[in-house]
Amino acid sequence: MTSRQDQLHSHQFLLQRVVAALVLRDPDPGRSPFPRAAGATVASVLVAAIAIGAVALYGMVVETAAPRWGDGPAVLVEKESGARLVYRDGTLHPVPNHVSALLVLGPGPQTVLVSQRSIEELPRGAPLGIEGAPDSVPDPRRLSTAAWTVCSTSDGPAVLVGAAAEGGASLAEQGLLVRAGGELHLVLHQRRHLLRDRDLVLSALGWTAERPTEVAPALLAALPRGPALARVPIEGVGGATAVPDAVVGDVFVTESQGGGRQYAVALPRGLAPVTQLQADLLLTDLDQREPVRLGQGEYADLVHLAAIDSAGLPPTTPPLAAPAATVCAAAPGEIVRVGASVPRTGVVVPPGGAALVEAGGTVHLISDRGGGTQCPTGRCRPFWGTARSVPCPFPRPWSSCCPRGAPGSRGGARSARRLTRFIHRVCRSSGRAATVGGVLVEAIGGGRWSAPLPRPGCWRAPRQSSTRSVATLTRCSRR
Known part of the structure; x- marks a missing residue:
């Protein structure tokens, strides 16, 4: 007798033959039709899901590329x-x-x-903005705090922002005779000394045959100014003096057993010590062939006065370095090098970098475009925000090496109020520069422009104005 399971299998087999006869017109096919139909169904579902996902992704991309601009x-x-x-x-x-x-x-x-x-279907308005303004805003974190280097070459001056010139040699104890703007200077120990009485100084120090190096004024501006090399002032030259057999202005020298020399000049009340360099200047200026020699005892018996002021001057005649095609000075530090290698003239700024400097009471922001932006220090200081905002000292003539940006346009910015807010925000976030009061000055990038206002505060542009120029601004009412 057949079991219930055999009866169930027989029923299923009968149904499969009926379905196969209806679908495939064959009651006894070699393969069952159901696995093929199931695979086709799964494949169709996957294709539909992929198509729906692609359409959704395309819609998202299109929505991102063409947003609802009314949102902002x-x-x-x-x-x-x-x-x-x-x-x-x-x-x-x-x-x-x-x-x-x-x-x-x-x-x-x-x-x-x-x-x-x-x-193409959106309405167009008048052009806004400022021609020549920078096309990017430097990152405040890229502001350089390293030393600057200014070099004078035969092709012109070059300023290296946050970098030093490669190669060359330091002057060390040597001096360098330079000419800038028709004046002669001695560069020695990172200082510059003007040759005020040029012919006298050159003859006294034996430099009449030396050829000075032509340098840009910006180079000398990087060096602290030392005392000028000039004739030594002596009152009553040729008059009576307390020194026997001498007149005022006579130069004396005494030599110790160790070889050291001490020079002195006769004044009305006695001898005043001078340096070797001052003695050379006096001998040449007063037409004295050589100093009068005194023994150590004779020198000690005479009346000694205070030394002639020589602060900041070299005590002896320094040896001169040979003229060089390139002379560089770094600030701060004022390290002078000759014969260094300079990549090019102009302002060299690392890509994406900038530097904030102060020169002559004005803050300059130098960007990688080489342009200088100015801002009065007093007006910027309230908006620096942190102690780190103090700019680096910057010799004022160096700014001549940096090209200026485009001048300001009174109707260039859409709103002076927005200009003020934007600059203040940049200044506060960067902790570097700012601008307010009386004149609004752009404080970012390589350009410069201004929008004059009667006084700082809240200003409103009329709604009917397309340019919102500063000329049409009105004072906001206080609340």
């Missing part, structure tokens, strides 16, 4: 031309550079890459 301001960059536009208040305004876009929209706007076709 945006900087649009055309794919075809690279032109920049700002979208604000339902209108597109062309801008010449990215910094102009930041000045118009404020900090932190989204930047969107779009096609010309996607924005």
